[in-house]
Amino acid sequence: MMGQTLAEKILSSKAGTDLKAGDFSVFSVDVVLAHEGTGPLAVDQFEALGKDRAASNGLFFSDHATAAPRRELANVQQRMRRFAAEAGATFYAPGDGICHQLVAEEWAAPGLLVVGADSHTVSAGALAAFGTGMGSTDIGVALAYGQTWLRVPETIRVEFTGTLPNGVYAKDLILELIGRIGDDGAIYKALEFGGPVIDTLLMDGRLTLANMAVEAGGKAGLCASDEITRSFLESQGRGNSFQPLAPDPDASYEQIVKIDAGSLSPRVAFPHFTDNVRPVEDAGDVSIDQVFLGTCTNGRLSDLRTAAAILKGKKTASNTRLLVGPASRSIYKDAMKEGLLDIFVDSGGLILPPGCGPCVGVHHGVLADGERCLSTQNRNFKGRMGNPDSEIYLASPATAAATALAGKIADPREVMA
Amino acid sequence: MTDIIKNTCWVFGDGISTDHITPGRFYHLRGDIPALAEHTLEDANARFAAEARPGEIVVGGKNFGQGSSREHAALVIKQRGIPVVLAKSFARIFYRNMVNVGIMPVICDTSGFETGDKLKIDLANGSVKNITRNTELNFSPLPDIMRNILAEGGLVQYLKKHRGFVA
Numbered sequence: 413m414m415g416q417t418l419a420e421k422i423l424s425s426k427a428g429t430d431l432k433a434g435d436f437s438v439f440s441v442d443v444v445l446a447h448e449g450t451g452p453l454a455v456d457q458f459e460a461l462g463k464d465r466a467a468s469n470g471l472f473f474s475d476h477a478t479a480a481p482r483r484e485l486a487n488v489q490q491r492m493r494r495f496a497a498e499a500g501a502t503f504y505a506p507g508d509g510i511c512h513q514l515v516a517e518e519w520a521a522p523g524l525l526v527v528g529a530d531s532h533t534v535s536a537g538a539l540a541a542f543g544t545g546m547g548s549t550d551i552g553v554a555l556a557y558g559q560t561w562l563r564v565p566e567t568i569r570v571e572f573t574g575t576l577p578n579g580v581y582a583k584d585l586i587l588e589l590i591g592r593i594g595d596d597g598a599i600y601k602a603l604e605f606g607g608p609v610i611d612t613l614l615m616d617g618r619l620t621l622a623n624m625a626v627e628a629g630g631k632a633g634l635c636a637s638d639e640i641t642r643s644f645l646e647s648q649g650r651g652n653s654f655q656p657l658a659p660d661p662d663a664s665y666e667q668i669v670k671i672d673a674g675s676l677s678p679r680v681a682f683p684h685f686t687d688n689v690r691p692v693e694d695a696g697d698v699s700i701d702q703v704f705l706g707t708c709t710n711g712r713l714s715d716l717r718t719a720a721a722i723l724k725g726k727k728t729a730s731n732t733r734l735l736v737g738p739a740s741r742s743i744y745k746d747a748m749k750e751g752l753l754d755i756f757v758d759s760g761g762l763i764l765p766p767g768c769g770p771c772v773g774v775h776h777g778v779l780a781d782g783e784r785c786l787s788t789q790n791r792n793f794k795g796r797m798g799n800p801d802s803e804i805y806l807a808s809p810a811t812a813a814a815t816a817l818a819g820k821i822a823d824p825r826e827v828m829a
Numbered sequence: 830m831t832d833i834i835k836n837t838c839w840v841f842g843d844g845i846s847t848d849h850i851t852p853g854r855f856y857h858l859r860g861d862i863p864a865l866a867e868h869t870l871e872d873a874n875a876r877f878a879a880e881a882r883p884g885e886i887v888v889g890g891k892n893f894g895q896g897s898s899r900e901h902a903a904l905v906i907k908q909r910g911i912p913v914v915l916a917k918s919f920a921r922i923f924y925r926n927m928v929n930v931g932i933m934p935v936i937c938d939t940s941g942f943e944t945g946d947k948l949k950i951d952l953a954n955g956s957v958k959n960i961t962r963n964t965e966l967n968f969s970p971l972p973d974i975m976r977n978i979l980a981e982g983g984l985v986q987y988l989k990k991h992r993g994f995v996a
Contacts, residue, residue: 436974438994452860453900460985476856484857531898531922547900547926549984559994561974595844596892600921629892631921685844773853793848793896800852800872 415660417567418634419602422542426525433566442524444554445511447473448485450529451492457552467558470501473511478767481775509740509766512708516619517740521653522637527554532708534625538618540637540657565631566666568598571607574674579825582617583710583808586624587679588671591689599629604659609673615644616714623709624790627686678824681806684794692811695821701783703816705809706737707771710788715809716747720755722813722827727760729819734761735777737769773798786815834912834950836884839877840942843890847897849873851905859901866908883910888942894923903930913950915939928975931983937968
């Protein structure tokens with residue numbers, strides 16, 4: 413039998429038969445997720461199918477409204493809570509955290525199939541789970557039947573070679589990749605991340621990479637499962653969910669992209685597309701009104717630590733608001749204990765509840781006309797943060813912290829020890 | 830679903846996102862599809878949102894529907910009575926959502942199409958004729974499972990009829 417990519421391996425194991433790229437099959441799903449924006453419609457479809465008990469692990473998250481800023485969203489959260497209780501699913505309340513972070517902490521494991529009514533469900537790929545986003549109807553169906561249909565994707569293998577220079581992080585790697593292959597460069601494909609840089613990249617960084625696979629159009633963003641995966645699972649009390657999973661050496665890839673991490677500088681994605689990527693040193697003079705540090709992309713403890721190290725003892729620029737959103741309750745608590753929240757507050761920032769914050773334009777930092785926000789989130793489409801007359805720039809936590817101090821896009825390497 | 834569609838089209842560029850189709854500031858309207866549909870594609874072309882009539886055709890470039898998984902992007906297009914969307918390529922979640930809600934996504938080279946062009950689309954034979962420009966294109970059929978889902982009008986209808994997934 414031919415060697416398999418990670419995607420082929422995981423999906424073959426789920427189907428109980430050898431599958432290769434291009435094959436269609438129906439699969440049993442392990443985890444199904446939705447949130448305020450997509451849950452109600454999924455519940456509608458579940459009910460339209462005439463079911464009353466969830467056939468798979470159904471998770472409903474309150475992360476887009478933390479807590480609800482208007483009655484429509486409060487009603488949505490109430491509906492999800494009641495549905496979960498009746499149908500045997502799990503409800504996460506406002507303040508618990510962002511869906512993808514909680515899935516990484518509590519549910520994802522190597523070899524699982526995770527489907528979610530959110531495009532960033534690809535994040536689970538960091539733990540070698542096949543995670544992919546779908547619409548509410550597909551999710552309602554997965555809840556009702558415990559199944560979904562998929563076409564096994566071809567894989568684009570991305571090899572990150574060399575070593576990460578000071579001031580350059582996983583976020584810069586993934587922005588560089590998307591800048592190179594384009595926001596449709598991986599359409600319908602799985603991205604498989606590998607190479608020496610990934611072999612030593614801790615789970616926080618792997619989650620950043622996997623999270624943004626969809627920004628290149630990817631169906632999944634997969635990392636092999638290794639000792640770093642085991643260590644992460646053990647830290648979450650889930651060590652017995654570990655299994656090693658790697659692509660076969662003779663796996664067949666549609667394309668292999670090689671990126672020399674050692675040659676990179678911090679990257680910034682300019683408005684209004686995720687592939688509009690430039691080196692930070694080519695950003696020019698761009699004043700920034702709001703910096704947002706957080707989200708499923710970069711709201712984890714190592715992200716907060718990196719930013720706090722830069723902001724410690726300093727004040728943010730007078731023209732720049734700093735918003736900080738830890739991605740989950742446990743990260744919030746750890747950041748608090750380590751004194752990171754003090755650093756952000758002392759520098760002039762404000763702390764948001766664990767959740768998506770301003771990323772989706774619902775609340776907590778909608779932009780004024782003509783304003784610019786530099787964010788550690790994953791998407792900068794026109795109008796995403798609630799005002800089409802605004803601009804969104806994407807960067808790493810280090811770049812975000814340096815920018816908050818300078819009041820304009822700034823190179824973190826110039827302010828780091 | 831009618832096999833022959835003949836109407837004028839509205840043309841959009843590459844990379845039309847789900848934020849163009851259903852802007853984030855209307856998040857709270859997701860429970861009210863008719864209200865949300867009034868803003869369809871508003872940030873890409875305000876005239877479309879205000880003036881597009883049922884039956885008219887949406888034409889995109891590359892990566893149409895990129896971004897969010899929000900099915901509401903497909904639902905508002907359906908709500909506005911648009912029977913088909915043509916694009917050079919579709920973002921995969923949006924493509925799936927179109928089929929799940931019962932609208933045909935047609936992948937073909939839409940270069941040169943302009944808003945106001947009169948189109949004739951033959952879904953059975955897989956052809957698109959731009960009557961205004963006197964050009965004709967062919968397109969490939971959907972994968973079997975998607976064709977079967979669309980034939981029933983959407984995924985829920987398909988599953989209710991077959992009482993589950995047909996292997």
